[in-house]
Amino acid sequence: MPPNLIPRPDVLQVGWGWFQVLLTVTFTAHILLMNAMFGGAVVTLLGAARPGTGGESVARDMAGRVPTLVALAVNAGVAPLLFLQVLYGHLFYTSSILMARWWLAIIPVLIVGYYAAYGVYYRYETPLRPLWSLLAVGLLLYVSFMFANNNTLALRPERWIAGFENPSGAWLNLGEPTLWPRWLHMMVGAVAVGGLFAALVQDTRARRGIEGAAAARDWALRFFTHGSLIQMAAGLWWLMALREDVMRRFMGGSPLASALLVAGIATGVWAVVHAFQKKVRSAALWLVVTVTIMAVMREIVRIGYLDGVFHPETLTVVPQVSPLILFLAVFAVGIGCVVYMLKLAFRAAKEG
Secondary structure: OOOOOOOOOOOEOOOHHHHHHHHHHHHHHHHHHHHHHHHHHHHHHHHOOOOOOHHHHHHHHHHHHHHHHHHHHHHHOHHHHHHHHHHHHHHHHHHHHHOHHHHHOHHHHHHHHHHHHHHHHHOOOOOOHHHHHHHHHHHHHHHHHHHHHHHHHHOOHHHHHHHHOOOOOOOOOOOOOOHHHHHHHHHHHHHHHHHHHHHHHHHHHHHOOOOOHHHHHHHHHHHHHHHHHHHHHHHHHHHHHOOHHHHHHHHHHOHHHHHHHHHHHHHHHHHHHHHHOOOHHHHHHHHHHHHHHHHHHHHHHHHHHOOOOOOHHHOOEOOOOHHHHHHHHHHHHHHHHHHHHHHHHHHHHHHO
16 A cells, blocks of 8 residues: 555644543444434334334334434534544545545435434324335435445545545445445444334333333334344454454454453343343443443454554644643533433423
């Protein structure tokens, strides 16, 4: 690979570890919301097709929640995207340019998908509701597939040469062995998490004695239990598709990576066991732990693929701590405001 193929990265104001931790934490929050959003859209689509069952009740409830989840997921995705650009921007920008047409189309596609989510809610009783629901799910699938393309392409600078030979900006990383298992693992997992989120809502209603909520909870839980089992199979495919040196890190080559793999499988299985026992809240807790572990493993995969090409610890640091302090203060205040707004929203919904 030509040494001048990779652009020169920017300097940092503090050590790269700060940004790596912030990237992992904010990505975990984003992926949980994104999964609830997409999975909620799928649950709405399939549940609405089951009139007279718990699925119909779940679909009606989720139809009103998905638009809010879209807004939360998109806004929560800004922070990890920014931290990704701080550490790996010179790689991520290049891969974005190579697939520019597909990448820039994400914005209008997401806007239309957001509109479609509202279309499901406001046109639920009309014959057009299934079309709105299919449109929302289809457009969100497009967005997720483009993100998978971009993130895999950013890890393979040696594949950029083929992209440079196609300067139209319409190149996709379809030949990447990890693309399809990675995307499938994420999207099946999103459906599972969406089912668990819907089950949490119905479990809360069942605890209040609302009729039919327990049946709706059990119906939604199937998405999590069955979806998680399929996701584990997709995760094994993804592991086997990794470049050999990266895969070996999770097979004993790196104690940390191997321990995280075992811990992720164990906590994921434990979450499914609790779901089968209808312990919805404990299943959700173990799910959060599992997703956090998987987010750390994702960073290990990224660093492994870039081994010998780039490592963020090589970035030049020009010490300037005050921007980080200001950011952390604003970040804490922002989280407090979001929590307060959510409390007001839940209170208003409960009173309504």
